[in-house]
Amino acid sequence: MATASHAAPALARGNGYKCEWARYVARRTLAEDLDNVKVRIRSVLESDRSTIPGSFHIPTHHTSVNQFLRETKSLTGLGLVAPEQGNIKIGIIGAGVAGLFTAMLFDWLNSTVKGLNIDYDLIEAAYTATLVSNALKEFIEMTHRKLDERRAAPPDDFQKEEKFWKFLMKADNMSVRQFLASIDNGPLLPQGPGYNFTIEWLETAIYGTGWYNQSLSECVLEELDFDVDNDEALWCIDGGTQTVAHLMESQIERPVQLHSRVIAINANISKRASTKEHVPMTLTIKKTDPDAMKTETRAEDYFAVFNSTTLGALQQMNIKDAGLLWGTKQAIRTLGYGASCKVTIKFSRAWWQVEPFNIDRFTAKKRPSVLLCSYTWGQDAQKLGSLISRRTPEDEEQLKSVVLHSLALLHANDAKPYDTLLFELQRDYVTHHAWDWYHDENMSGAFAYFGPGQFSSMWEEIIKPNAFGQLYLVGEAASSHHGWIVGALESVVRATYTMLKGLQSGDPGYKPYQEAMDLLNPDPNKPAPPPSPFYPLPGEMPR
Template sequence: MILDTLKIPYEILEANDRIGGRIYTHRFNGDAGRDAPVNDPARYDYIDMGAMRYPNNFFMKRVFKLFERLDMDDILIEYKYSAPNTFRLYNGVRHNSADQSDLDIFNVSEAKGGAVPDEYVVKGVDDVSSDIFKPFAEAFQTLPFNEAWKKLAAYDPYSTRGYLLSKGYPDTVVEWLETFTTATGLYDDAFVESTMDAMDFANAKAAYSWYCIDGGSDNLTTRMAQRLTSQPLIGRRVTKIASVPGGGAMDVTFGKHFIFISTKRYAQVISTVPLGCLAAIDIPQNDLSYMKRMAIRCLNYDTSTKVALKFQSRWWEDPKIMGDRTIKGGVSSTDSPIRTCVYPSYGFHATGKVSGVILASYTWAQDAQRMGGLAQAKGSDADKLLIELTLKNLSELHNVPVEKFGPLLDHYVHNWHNDEHARGAFALFGPGQFGQPSSGNSLFASMKAPGANGKLHIAGEATSVHHAWVLGALNSAWRAVYNALGLLPDAQTKRTLLEETWGIPDEEDCKALLKLAVLGNHKVL
């Protein structure tokens, strides 16, 4: 879309048999659901296996501007991040959000036989967690992005666990915070990541702060594709990218279903391939610096596994099963293997009965690795174990016998590390991988600098500071195009048009990008 506004011709080569990448909507009823109008019950027989919710906070303005550009007001609806009557089940204790509770309902304090010092439990996990990230959140709200980033990046050498321990938090408090606020093992990743994540999930100052897309998130990428002058070429897996002799262009070799199709010549290449897949593409030594090759191999990706179950009906909304504590939207959480259960925020105004599709388990990090180990072929022994475990945990979480759920009609499981077109859920860097502001050769900076003498540009959310969000992909696309324009004879005119039409992402500084381009051309980055 950006290239269209700049009147620059292009081709899009897509390895998958669908567009969207990690925006992926699975419809149990196939095209019948895709084509159904708003409020038709058939429309709501789906689950978003990738991006599914959009916070309207100060970081995400560019995403909502894209929604406006695509006229998506008709299908942008409230995402109920929280809702009445949801459950938490930790340390063997189940609690419904409608019930009153003491400060230590889950018996984690030392006074109740747990291991967390009482003063932390009295304050509460949310307030303790908020205080950790508050100074950085205030910096991003009051300072220019680059200044706030420098303040945060000073702690990039730390994992979240290491940072908290260095500040005097007891290890039992660190484990308590990780268990109740995120995924198992996620505190071993960079403190910078935890801070950005905490701010991304902060409440927005809007009529309501979270949104989702009625009918599935792939409506976003479908509408984007409909605006393009050149439609994506589906099923074209790139196997090689190389500068031509003399360095004036790039040759791209691609095939379909493991059969060679063609080698085509392009002036420049923008790669949005996830880094795990990019590592498998043949790129000559001279076209990528040492730092870029290191970054492609080393930058960390997190794991995510989603388990969707399709029941005959939405039993969690049925008073006959849930009594006066029916659930519409929101999230329930637990320390059992399924970890997080997400209820649909859509289909409430359907003209008839909708199917009972629920995201029964949404996991990250080590939790996702363990669930993902069972995410094998449908009908396999591992798959049967996964469904058995999910139903058992779901029953325990809701205090409802499995038999009362009604018939399980279908299920769908997706582990993003097992996806051949992703090989990881999203970037989530380890300590030190963003790099210090004073460093001239960080792995992250190398991803933002052009390769192949300015003709190869690596984009995707891994090359933005906003990992795992559509915003990261948008910002990286802007930066890749900005860099690519540098080789055009009317570079300044095009860059001015780019800035006027699409603005400048908060995380980008045009002068800094020019310096990175010089370093990239000299293969420093």
């Protein structure tokens, strides 16, 4: 395993290996998109110049993004057009961490930047706002060495950057399972160990069934991101992670619109004849009255939309007129999400804290206590999820039986044999609660879980602005740190900065837009601003 000495302090504080990898991916995609536009414009100019201004020059290999902007200004405009200078309204879909943080960020900008007013609706469908093996050691250490070589090289040493890029690109096209089963991987990657059944043992001991089907680069880079000093503390949130959402909700200026499901996103493409006029995004929202069991549907216009739902939940909406790019549509359809299930049981006493177990980290002991009995990923979660009911704990006798059996099997010892312990667990059982994130209609998956090649070919498609710069996908999947709360937060900062950049480009004389951008991306050469959770831009931003 790589040691903590390899990780520079700056990387451990946010600009980690995944950010660097993601930045390369984004920069490569930007260059490819520019080349594709050049090819398309050259084709149009060669076949029919009547649709292009006479002064437009045929793009060459050296034509830059800025040159393109100037050339196409009369056709596309230079930026976003606000309905009223400094006043916009955003539709935020989903009140998870990303949605709540978006609202908090807008509130902060409103209170900090004079002349900027970002109104918003926070729309939520739910009823409540709720080991590395030695076989990978050589690969991890090789990644370290290549990262160190790249950092030691001058900024313009493109040869070393290209070498490093090819190394990770080849790795991204392999799954962990493929690498562990391989032997000869060519000159760019280390030889694989050629394991067979050992792979199953490693996967079971370290992660969960099916976890090694993810991309090799994902697995290794995540391991490096967690490669921090041993004395760095891990914190437990009293009350569980849901406490974070409740505290965030208590801080925002506008209430969450519960029982409200967005069923359609419309970019009003037919109305976009002029680049100088504001055209809104329209959301169709179905609100349910849970008491009267009645629904009403309404349409609301917004300057822009921040969608913080999972990609699976987004796919359930009518997005045929949402103005999505082709690549974004494919990413929404194909990017992988991991399965996850949790089962908690309330017992009449904390049996695990007394003899002969003595797992005594807390002081409940003889009081009724709740134990997280099962937290599964991958195929293990898919199998266990088949036993979970939508009306938990009702209709879950088989689930209860399986979990109690597993608890007894795991903890039984000479002093407390299996049969004795199982009897006591059944006796002390009070109730339980189970959840399957793939079975949740508002989720359709637990967290982003990219397969081979998906980071390097699909992830960048969901961080692009869509709908002419008025639709942004935020949340953990839209970050290099997918699967983690920090990824959700970083995605919001990036999307907000990108929107403000579009507004500033469309109205460069209006200073509040630039002031807000400066807050999100402070100048390192100036005195540090007061501590704030709303900056800096994530390290994955292409520069």
